[in-house]
Amino acid sequence: MSAETSVTGTAGSTTAVRDFILPDLGEGLTEAELISWLVDVGDEVHVDQMVVEVESAKSVVELPSPFAGRIKALHASAGDTVSAGQALLSVAEAGADSSADAKSNLDDDSAGGGANLIGYGTSEPKARSTKKRSFGAQSEPPTAAQPAPTEQVSPQPSAATFPAPEAASTTASDTGVSPVSSPIVRKLAKDHGISAKHLPGTGPSGVVTRADVLSAIASGPGITSGRTASVPAGTSNTTRTGTDDLPGTTSAGEAAAASVDAGNRDTRTPITGLRKVVSERLTKSRQEIPEATIWLDVDATELLNTKRALEARTGEKYSLLSLVARFVVAGLKKFPIINSTIDTEANEIVTHGDINLGLAAQTPRGLMVPVVHGADQMGLRALRDSVSETVGKAPTGKFSSQELTGGTFTLNNYGVFGVDGSAPIINLPEVAMLGLGRIKERPWAVDGELTVRKVMFLSFVFDHRACDGAEPSRFLTFVADCIENPISLLPEL
Known part of the structure; x- marks a missing residue:
């Protein structure tokens, strides 16, 4: 476009x-x-x-x-x-x-040159330049003086030559046009009682950016509608920092958006981007779904023994998540109503023929659910590799749109955060989710004798519109049986 x-x-x-x-x-x-x-x-x-x-x-x-x-x-x-x-x-x-x-x-x-967000174009993309670039605005090389054209496109000012605050304010008032390119920036300023067009812009051609508005907000009540703030010329825009790559840290967008109220020590962070989408989806899930949660304590000792034996026999690595994923796929084949979604417009339950397994993942961008498509068509090795590849992308959060759509059931391993259990929120429009807690040594009765075993907590949440308690209970006990006695799955393979 x-x-x-x-x-x-x-x-x-x-x-x-x-x-x-x-x-x-x-x-x-x-x-x-x-x-x-x-x-x-x-x-x-x-x-x-x-x-x-x-x-x-x-x-x-x-x-x-x-x-x-x-x-x-x-x-x-x-x-x-x-x-x-x-x-x-x-x-x-x-x-x-x-x-x-x-x-x-x-x-x-x-x-092929259409204006689609993803995958448009007529040729293979060229290799990206490896030279370092400055992401601020830059000037074009000076040229010889020429007679003034009938209409002129202003050259891009350099970061060091942005208009002074007074000049930016004068330009805005003279033309009556706000130098703010984004309606989101204007709304942010308006919500805090600030006239964005009266702020000095540090963006290209004096454009007021979100960083300018946030700077004005942080400076306190001195910046109000119709007044001009004093911001040093050449102030750089907010850029990403190295903390974006660390799980559990604040993303660049959230850090840039956080502003401190001058009257107290509170910090306000706008809910935008992925956080906004997650918030809306989870809120809708809670509002729409009559959900129920069931749970089981499971002895995972034999699962750990089987994992070690399998790795010793094959010389390959197998994650516990990939093994449990294989049990889940077998359970979904056995109880297909669990592998469903709700079509609210048609008022129908859609039971899917394919099993597309979602894996809840915490990323620097926030909570995401990448999908392993066609999990029911994979053997243990193929499923292991797909799960490993998907989990391996979580530290960056760079999943394609295709990888984030089409899921039919979600597996959530929150045990990695050191917690025993949870009541997970269903990932719309799916009808169920299985949560895995941490594995911990606990006292356990085996053949009438008290001993110490490796125990984990399974929690399962389901949509009562799709099914009652029977199928979810049978599904959960099937997965639990496979964990406690992995060889019991052999007849299902």
């Missing part, structure tokens, strides 16, 4: 300036966070060249340019929130017939 303008110079040449618009994100998503630029102002780009990396609530993707030319301006910085329909960058191409070429290049979506 793009917007196009033409600038005509005195020499008669025509420069087509095109804005690359963030396309529709799909699945009800309207915003994304800009992770990094893969190009700089002044760079030449070709069609399908990857130019920017963005993170939606679903996945992290690189977007290719749908046209060729020279980068004229970057309209957002790393860490900024951008909305569907917002211009990401501008590209200029000089030539007598560049405008016609551009229109042909942009309108022919059927050729």
